[in-house]
Amino acid sequence: MSSFKLAVAALLVLTASTPASSQAIEGKTPKGIAYRYQRVAAGENVAVYFGWRYGSANEVMERALLSYVVPAMTFGAGGESKDAIDRKLRELQVTWGTYSPLERTIGGFATFERPKLDQVAPLLAQIVQKPNYTAKDLDDRYKKVLIPAREKFNREPLNQLQFVQFALNLPDFADRSRWAPLSEAGIKSPSREKLIEWHNAALGRNNLIVSVAGNLSEGDAGSFVDRVFGALPSVPEPPPLPEPTYKALNKVIKIERNVPQVYVRLYGVLERDDDPIKTAALVIALGAFGNGNESNLYKALREELGAAYSTSAGSFAISPHLNLMLATVQLDPEKAAVAIERLREEYRMLLEKGIDEATVKHETDRLLAPTNQQSGLVARIATNNLAIALRGLPVNAPAEIRKAYMNILTEQINELIMEHMPKATTLVVMAPASIMIKADCTIKSYSDTAKCGF
Amino acid sequence: MTSAVGSMMVFATSPISPGGSDAAVLKRTRVGGAFLAFVLSALLIFLLGAAEAPALNAKLSNGVVLQTVHPAGAAEVAIRLLVPVGGRDDPRGREGLAHYVEHLLTADPGPLSPASSDGALRLSAHGYANAYTWPTATVYVMNIGQDSLESALSLLAERLSRLAASDTVAERERRIVQQEYYLRYGDNPGLRLLAQLRTKIGRTNPMLGWNMGTPDSIRSFDLSIAQVFFDRWYRPETMTLVLSGPLDIENAQEVAERTIGVIPPRPAVLRDAGPVPPVPAPVVLERDDPDAAVPMVLRNLFVRAAAGPASKVIGEHAAMLALQYLLAGSNESFEGVLARLRDSRSDLHSIDAEITRLDRRWLVLGMSVEADPAASQNAIASLVTKRLASLTERDVPDRLISEIRDLADRTWIAAEDAPNADEVVDWLRLGFSLNERSQLRAALISLKKKDVVAFAHKVAKPDTSATGFLRPSK
Numbered sequence: 001m002s003s004f005k006l007a008v009a010a011l012l013v014l015t016a017s018t019p020a021s022s023q024a025i026e027g028k029t030p031k032g033i034a035y036r037y038q039r040v041a042a043g044e045n046v047a048v049y050f051g052w053r054y055g056s057a058n059e060v061m062e063r064a065l066l067s068y069v070v071p072a073m074t075f076g077a078g079g080e081s082k083d084a085i086d087r088k089l090r091e092l093q094v095t096w097g098t099y100s101p102l103e104r105t106i107g108g109f110a111t112f113e114r115p116k117l118d119q120v121a122p123l124l125a126q127i128v129q130k131p132n133y134t135a136k137d138l139d140d141r142y143k144k145v146l147i148p149a150r151e152k153f154n155r156e157p158l159n160q161l162q163f164v165q166f167a168l169n170l171p172d173f174a175d176r177s178r179w180a181p182l183s184e185a186g187i188k189s190p191s192r193e194k195l196i197e198w199h200n201a202a203l204g205r206n207n208l209i210v211s212v213a214g215n216l217s218e219g220d221a222g223s224f225v226d227r228v229f230g231a232l233p234s235v236p237e238p239p240p241l242p243e244p245t246y247k248a249l250n251k252v253i254k255i256e257r258n259v260p261q262v263y264v265r266l267y268g269v270l271e272r273d274d275d276p277i278k279t280a281a282l283v284i285a286l287g288a289f290g291n292g293n294e295s296n297l298y299k300a301l302r303e304e305l306g307a308a309y310s311t312s313a314g315s316f317a318i319s320p321h322l323n324l325m326l327a328t329v330q331l332d333p334e335k336a337a338v339a340i341e342r343l344r345e346e347y348r349m350l351l352e353k354g355i356d357e358a359t360v361k362h363e364t365d366r367l368l369a370p371t372n373q374q375s376g377l378v379a380r381i382a383t384n385n386l387a388i389a390l391r392g393l394p395v396n397a398p399a400e401i402r403k404a405y406m407n408i409l410t411e412q413i414n415e416l417i418m419e420h421m422p423k424a425t426t427l428v429v430m431a432p433a434s435i436m437i438k439a440d441c442t443i444k445s446y447s448d449t450a451k452c453g454f
Numbered sequence: 455m456t457s458a459v460g461s462m463m464v465f466a467t468s469p470i471s472p473g474g475s476d477a478a479v480l481k482r483t484r485v486g487g488a489f490l491a492f493v494l495s496a497l498l499i500f501l502l503g504a505a506e507a508p509a510l511n512a513k514l515s516n517g518v519v520l521q522t523v524h525p526a527g528a529a530e531v532a533i534r535l536l537v538p539v540g541g542r543d544d545p546r547g548r549e550g551l552a553h554y555v556e557h558l559l560t561a562d563p564g565p566l567s568p569a570s571s572d573g574a575l576r577l578s579a580h581g582y583a584n585a586y587t588w589p590t591a592t593v594y595v596m597n598i599g600q601d602s603l604e605s606a607l608s609l610l611a612e613r614l615s616r617l618a619a620s621d622t623v624a625e626r627e628r629r630i631v632q633q634e635y636y637l638r639y640g641d642n643p644g645l646r647l648l649a650q651l652r653t654k655i656g657r658t659n660p661m662l663g664w665n666m667g668t669p670d671s672i673r674s675f676d677l678s679i680a681q682v683f684f685d686r687w688y689r690p691e692t693m694t695l696v697l698s699g700p701l702d703i704e705n706a707q708e709v710a711e712r713t714i715g716v717i718p719p720r721p722a723v724l725r726d727a728g729p730v731p732p733v734p735a736p737v738v739l740e741r742d743d744p745d746a747a748v749p750m751v752l753r754n755l756f757v758r759a760a761a762g763p764a765s766k767v768i769g770e771h772a773a774m775l776a777l778q779y780l781l782a783g784s785n786e787s788f789e790g791v792l793a794r795l796r797d798s799r800s801d802l803h804s805i806d807a808e809i810t811r812l813d814r815r816w817l818v819l820g821m822s823v824e825a826d827p828a829a830s831q832n833a834i835a836s837l838v839t840k841r842l843a844s845l846t847e848r849d850v851p852d853r854l855i856s857e858i859r860d861l862a863d864r865t866w867i868a869a870e871d872a873p874n875a876d877e878v879v880d881w882l883r884l885g886f887s888l889n890e891r892s893q894l895r896a897a898l899i900s901l902k903k904k905d906v907v908a909f910a911h912k913v914a915k916p917d918t919s920a921t922g923f924l925r926p927s928k
Binding site for chain 2: 303
């Protein structure tokens with residue numbers, strides 16, 4: 001279960017790549033599986049991230065499937081028990097997890113050390129192709145993991161802001177996206193038979209993309225992919241996910257709840273463009289607006305008003321062609337009203353005046369700074385390449401964006417800000433009833449969003 | 455500007471220095487300017503090739519201890535200034551004051567700076583800057599380019615020489631600290647309860663208290679009480695400056711002397727004047743909280759650490775590291791005790807537990823358990839201690855001992871072997887000296903299953919505890 005957090009556009013991770021990694025390559029294995037591969041010429045870690053695109057299903061069933069299909073693959077496979085599979089994964093030092101970045105995708109990852117490649121491949125093949133999905137293990141997951149996780153996920157204040165925002169701005173997605181509140185039916189385990197049926201019908205080799213990163217050759221990577229996933233069937237090609245319609249609303253919505261801080265999120269939509277200059281410009285603009293202690297929001301809300309401890313701003317992908325822009329702050333209730341007005345003013349100024357050269361330099365230096373974080377590098381590269389592939393972006397997109405950071409001019413950034421940053425923004429606020437916030441709609445719960453009638 | 459809750463487990467791992475035992479023999483800390491020794495060392499290092507440069511351990515004229523670290527391949531210089539004051543020094547009723555003073559010292563006036571000081575530099579002017587307050591120490595952090603060493607140290611020295619915040623900045627930072635509290639703990643009912651428990655127990659022994667303070671204590675802060683605290687505790691002769699990265703040792707010492715070396719001395723105060731605080735009585739709180747999603751039992755079990763010769767203290771530290779491994783298991787080799795406990799009962803959703811050291815005198819086992827509403831909360835509360843009390847050598851897998859041996863091989867024993875400045879600081883703030891570091895490797899190598907079991911039995915009978923029962927309410 002993924003908790004909701006602000007996720008900066010996946011492309012930002014690219015700037016953390018070190019010179020020790022080569023460019024990403026795309027291809028197809030002999031068994032027809034699409035892959036992205038990137039060599040990281042240091043260390044022994046290998047990361048394999050994989051994702052299937054699947055077709056439309058019953059919405060409630062979809063949430064339930066997401067909660068079980070990949071996580072429960074290791075709950076026994078090929079006739080071996082969960083304990084046996086867990087033990088084998090431990091002995092081979094394999095870490096397994098789930099990863100599903102977009103609507104209508106479902107996937108996971110495995111990381112391990114390169115010398116174990118030949119032993120890991122058959123184990124993963126067993127897990128991916130022949131999961132047991134035993135009823136007892138599914139029930140345990142439901143009771144021990146998903147029930148408490150649902151309670152926490154739905155109560156989390158920032159998640160509740162998100163629920164409201166999706167209901168208002170993305171009504172196509174509101175009741176079914178992975179960012180919507182979790183229902184009881186959405187976490188209840190499908191039957192074992194249903195899971196297996198869906199697994200066999202939806203998880204094919206032709207609707208799969210695998211991303212491999214590590215200190216191994218492309219040939220070894222491709223061979224590994226075929227060994228793990230090659231025996232999966234060919235399934236009907238899923239229809240492309242229709243892009244949601246974004247309903248831009250220049251509104252302020254207040255959720256009344258007794259919280260010690262005032263939670264605020266400013267939302268807008270950014271249309272994805274394959275132009276790396278535009279992508280770079282918007283990333284730089286958002287960073288300058290709200291990320292870190294040199295950002296406008298930080299200076300205004302923390303240093304000037306003393307109203308917030310930190311600020312953040314960025315974007316994340318909600319569909320192949322749409323990114324959601326958001327800025328998040330948590331405010332001192334006594335200063336919330338003033339701080340919110342200031343946040344909106346800072347955003348208006350960003351649109352009207354753009355950013356100056358010193359700020360551009362600061363942001364690009366930050367984005368291009370080499371990272372000392374070797375740990376996790378391979379996983380970050382593999383994750384990023386998969387996300388790019390699932391969105392249909394070209395394989396060299398990260399490299400092009402990096403080049404854009406190096407060459408972009410301040411004037412270009414400011415033109416693109418004025419042209420592409422969203423003019424209509426939705427502000428969702430959570431605050432106690434006693435805190436006066438000028439809102440277009442006030443509700444007691446995220447489930448009352450429809451009462452706003454926008 | 456953060457307050458570390460409890461302490462982080464120190465699991466020092468770093469590659470051992472190349473060159474094996476011969477290079478190890480050559481690793482001596484360099485004190486003062488013995489030119490001949492320097493030449494000989496340099497020659498031997500050259501002959502052996504890839505051995506690290508010897509580290510510098512020196513005292514500046516104002517008493518600040520300077521320690522350098524030389525990790526291979528570091529691109530930046532890491533500055534860490536450790537001031538041995540933290541949550542344990544907060545006056546009663548003013549919990550969180552050390553953290554607040556940290557904020558005041560690192561705050562950038564920004565728009566609140568008087569017009570005449572428009573040129574005042576931000577602490578991050580030369581790179582990344584931050585600070586952390588622990589129970590035992592406050593650490594000021596900067597990561598900078600080589601060329602900015604003197605400017606950055608000069609800026610840091612200026613900040614730590616006097617508490618220069620205005621009343622306006624002081625009030626701003628008080629509010630910011632309040633918001634930091636709520637951001638970290640405000641929407642987590644478990645942590646809010648833990649803060650209350652630890653504050654209560656900390657009233658008897660501040661070492662066991664809560665670094666961040668509480669909303670009530672934070673509300674009481676102002677510039678005058680911060681000034682008193684600063685004047686009492688920010689004395690250069692107690693500070694340690696750790697510099698790590700691509701450094702010219704002689705130049706580094708000169709630069710440090712010109713900058714950090716001019717932090718003015720203050721009248722000495724005996725930290726340990728007065729009786730040793732008593733061991734507090736156990737504290738228990740129950741709460742029905744509408745923000746709680748599931749029933750939880752939270753416990754902090756406090757154990758007095760072994761006293762006496764360093765070998766005994768460090769030996770126990772090694773056993774503590776091993777027990778942490780045993781509890782958590784290893785993703786890569788064996789299932790942990792906690793996972794097996796969780797899987798053995800259908801009414802448990804999750805168990806988390808971690809044993810760490812607060813300082814030389816105290817260890818803490820922090821645990822949280824989520825369970826079904828019908829589960830007996832008292833039974834859940836004693837789950838982990840009962841398991842620890844019943845531990846035998848059969849419960850300690852051979853794999854654990856071999857992983858501990860591997861850890862020993864990777865453990866740095868001298869500052870010049872440390873992978874970074876933070877590892878050195880983490881060791882020092884626990885109350886250990888660098889001279890004791892070599893004993894850690896020996897202790898890890900000689901650790902036996904019976905040592906782990908004996909330690910587990912000790913932890914099963916803590917000296918005191920803080921226990922919270924949290925239940926969801928509508």
